[in-house]
Amino acid sequence: MNRKLHGIHAPHRKNTADSVPKRMPPPPVITVPMSMNIGAPAKPVVKAGDLVKVGQIIAEAGGFMSAPIYSGVSGKVKKLDEILSSNGRFDTAIVIESDGQQTLYEGLTKPVITDQKSFVDAVRTCGVIGLGGAGFPTSVKLNVDPDRVHAIIINGAECEPYITSDTRTMMDNADRVVMGAQLLQKYYTADRIVIGIEDNKPQCIEIMKEAGKDVPGFEVAELPAMYPQGGEKVLIYNTTGQIVPEGKLPIDVGCIVINCTTLAVIARYIETGIPLVEKVITVDGSAVANPQNIIVPVGTPIRDVLNYVGLKTEPRKVLYGGPMMGICVPNLDAPILKNTNAILAFDEKDAQDPVPTPCIRCGRCVNHCPFGLMPAAIEQAYNDRDGAALKKLKVNLCMECGCCSYGCPARRPLVQINKLAKAVLNRYNQEQKALAEKEAAKKAAKEEAGVHGK
Amino acid sequence: MENNKIVSVNPHIYAPDTTTTIMRDVVLALVPAVIASVLFFGPRALLVEAVCIAVAVLCEWGFEKICKRPNTIGDFSAVVTGLLLALNLPVSIPIWQAAFGAFVAIVVVKQLFGGIGMNFANPAITARIVMLVAFGSAMTTWTAPAFADATSSATPLSIIAGINGVTAGTHTADELPSLVQMFLGARGGSLGETSCLALLLGGIYLIWRKVISWHTPVAFIATVFVLTALLGQQPLYQVMAGGLFIGAFFMATDYTTSPPTPKGKIVFGIGCGLLTVCIRVWGNYPEGVSFSILLMNILNPFICNLTRTKPFGGVEA
Structure with a gap:
């Protein structure tokens, strides 16, 4: 069990760690997509021409696995539009023209929390989703039997290069993080409540230790600064020693992992009644003139964000999130999402994709993979479209953290191949299932015939 | 924009x-x-x-x-x-x-x-x-190196083979270079294999630059040391003789023809060491590093298959 998970030592580039987030003036127009969370998209409850205020609901949860959405500006709903999102799908979005006033909605009330159920309801109403980047509806994660929870792990690792928005949460809103932690402790009776922070953020460790010193059971885990320390399964293992088995969830090993900013947003809602309407984001990258942290309404077009912080040169590649797992945006009209924690804009030089050369079988991909997968072997199996081999190689465990591609001296597109290989494996599994069903039906038919024959 | x-x-x-x-x-x-x-x-x-x-x-x-x-x-x-x-x-x-x-x-x-x-x-x-x-x-005609006291231009291993009567030859133990000469490289042999000091410097540089890992060379050299000691040879001499250093640091660590995982590298190194000693002690050739690495290259796919990493949290189907 003394396995040490591998990873990479990417450059930290936390240039903005000392940048206290400034609130950007409201943009003239925001575009709020309905599919910001994993699961069902939200359902719009406003129509063109409606007047809305900050914190007013504009879309309700579209099912259990969903979250409501609130307006980040005050103004008038211009239209419901179809936009192309970064995953290549079209998505409904509510376009709101700001009046520049940022008037707060009068109907905002603090939630009344008496037990676990009302706590989960409050989290749901808050509209919060996994703000570390995953976008999993937090209320679904918390909607579990409290007796199953042994450890609550707060994710303050922030292992991606550049991003410092969680750093700022811990430095500026430590009290809210601790308040959220106390609420979780109250309703989930967990033995341990651990906040995991990489040791390249000594100020955060110091501040969190101070803020949580009077809370029994609250621990600060100083973790080595090694990407992907903040990966859910990695964090669980490095703080509790538990291994989440294939196909299982953290709760199956008694753990709940929650991002520190997610927790601070929940605490703010409970304290003030203001739901998730704005985000602290880090704006950095080689095309950005003044890298800094800013607070923007959800739905702000990236173009306005970049114009506000200033550009050195025209960006050629723009990312949601960090450089290891960040998603490219196709154009600058794309909006800031609930789970956007950074916008990185790179110049011509840094935007270029490297040219792959033949694999030299150096084994760096194998020795960097946190989960002990063999990306080079997966590439071969993928080239052969060999579903059985991919099943054995466990490509389904891959979290696409990017360590294999990062370290590859031949610049093989290993993450991309793993993504494609997962699709091959899925098809193989479906075929195997269909085959097994056919066999079973045949066997049943034969047996029946046998019975009749007697 | x-x-x-x-x-x-x-x-x-x-x-x-x-x-x-x-x-x-x-x-x-x-x-x-x-x-x-x-x-x-x-x-x-x-x-x-x-x-x-x-x-x-x-x-x-x-x-x-x-x-x-x-x-x-x-x-x-x-x-x-x-x-x-x-x-x-x-x-x-x-x-x-x-x-x-x-x-x-x-x-x-x-x-x-x-x-x-x-x-x-x-x-x-x-x-x-x-x-x-x-x-x-032509491949076994050796030239006496500069700075060597010994008169013979034969390689130390062929001298030992001659003394032991494995190969035809009339060598005596006096012809053997000293351990210091062996380490510095003043002995008969191939161009780059004689100076253990120079090869060690290069090997350490590669390990420091993380181009190679220590597993293969250490397993290879340690196996030769232990086995020759057990077989009554002088282990320090055997380790420095022949092409062991260049083989262990530069040839057995070739990415394409050796396993990627640390476990596999150790198996590969031990296999190389085992075969080297067998050839040196019982074989017809005084030296066996090249043959042992080539034989292990052939076994490499099997070693790779048997030393796969275990996926984290993987469940056997």
């Missing part, structure tokens, strides 16, 4: 190492051995090295040109192969034979199997063995 954004799959940053920088590091790590070869065997050593490198690069370029494959001479892998081959040849080797060896290494062993990353055997080692079989006497 037009719609001209580059869209690609993560990650968007990369480690500085590339195939080219890795091969350049290997060449750098071999510089001490090259200097030692010139010191001990004179300027002809440089000629042999230059010819092997030039022919290797030329063959790579020519073959890829003929086959319309992308040109890979820029990655320095052909330079590494040519240099390693040269360092495994005696200084007196006829130039045309050295050139033939480089041709075999690049065209037959490397390119015919698909080029870089596709060959199953180490090109330099296989070419050396081909030359050993084809040009037996």
Whole structure:
């Protein structure tokens, strides 16, 4: 069990760690997509021409696995539009023209929390989703039997290069993080409540230790600064020693992992009644003139964000999130999402994709993979479209953290191949299932015939 | 700001190492051995090295040109192969034979199997063995090195083989160089194999640069040390003799022909050590490093399969 998970030592580039987030003036127009969370998209409850205020609901949860959405500006709903999102799908979005006033909605009330159920309801109403980047509806994660929870792990690792928005949460809103932690402790009776922070953020460790010193059971885990320390399964293992088995969830090993900013947003809602309407984001990258942290309404077009912080040169590649797992945006009209924690804009030089050369079988991909997968072997199996081999190689465990591609001296597109290989494996599994069903039906038919024959 | 954004799959940053920088590091790590070869065997050593490198690069370029494959001479892998081959040849080797060896290494062993990353055997080692079989006497004609007190130009291992009566020869223990001479390189042998000091410097550089890991060389050398001690030989002498250092640090660590995982590397190193000792003690040849590495290259796919990593949280289906 003394396995040490591998990873990479990417450059930290936390240039903005000392940048206290400034609130950007409201943009003239925001575009709020309905599919910001994993699961069902939200359902719009406003129509063109409606007047809305900050914190007013504009879309309700579209099912259990969903979250409501609130307006980040005050103004008038211009239209419901179809936009192309970064995953290549079209998505409904509510376009709101700001009046520049940022008037707060009068109907905002603090939630009344008496037990676990009302706590989960409050989290749901808050509209919060996994703000570390995953976008999993937090209320679904918390909607579990409290007796199953042994450890609550707060994710303050922030292992991606550049991003410092969680750093700022811990430095500026430590009290809210601790308040959220106390609420979780109250309703989930967990033995341990651990906040995991990489040791390249000594100020955060110091501040969190101070803020949580009077809370029994609250621990600060100083973790080595090694990407992907903040990966859910990695964090669980490095703080509790538990291994989440294939196909299982953290709760199956008694753990709940929650991002520190997610927790601070929940605490703010409970304290003030203001739901998730704005985000602290880090704006950095080689095309950005003044890298800094800013607070923007959800739905702000990236173009306005970049114009506000200033550009050195025209960006050629723009990312949601960090450089290891960040998603490219196709154009600058794309909006800031609930789970956007950074916008990185790179110049011509840094935007270029490297040219792959033949694999030299150096084994760096194998020795960097946190989960002990063999990306080079997966590439071969993928080239052969060999579903059985991919099943054995466990490509389904891959979290696409990017360590294999990062370290590859031949610049093989290993993450991309793993993504494609997962699709091959899925098809193989479906075929195997269909085959097994056919066999079973045949066997049943034969047996029946046998019975009749007697 | 037009719609001209580059869209690609993560990650968007990369480690500085590339195939080219890795091969350049290997060449750098071999510089001490090259200097030692010139010191001990004179300027002809440089000629042999230059010819092997030039022919290797030329063959790579020519073959890829003929086959319309992308040109890979820029990655320095052909330079590494040519240099390693040269360092495994005696200084007196006829130039045309050295050139033939480089041709075999690049065209037959490397390119015919698909080029870089596709060959199953180490090109330099296989070419050396081909030359050993084809040009037996030229490949075992040794020149006495400079700074050596011993009168004999034979390699220490062939002297030992002669003393033990394994091969026909009339050698006495007086001809053996001292341990210090062995370590510095003042002894008979191939161009680059004699100076353990120079090879150790290069090996440590490669480990420090994380180009190779310590597993294979340590397992290889330790196995030879332990086994020869058990068999009543002088282990320190055996470890420094022959091509063990160059083999352990530079040949058995070849990426393409050895396992990727630490576990596999240790198995590979132990296997190499075992075969080396068997050949040295019981075989017809006084030296067995090349053969042992080639044999382990052949076993490599099996070692890879048996030493796969265990997926984290993986459940057996």
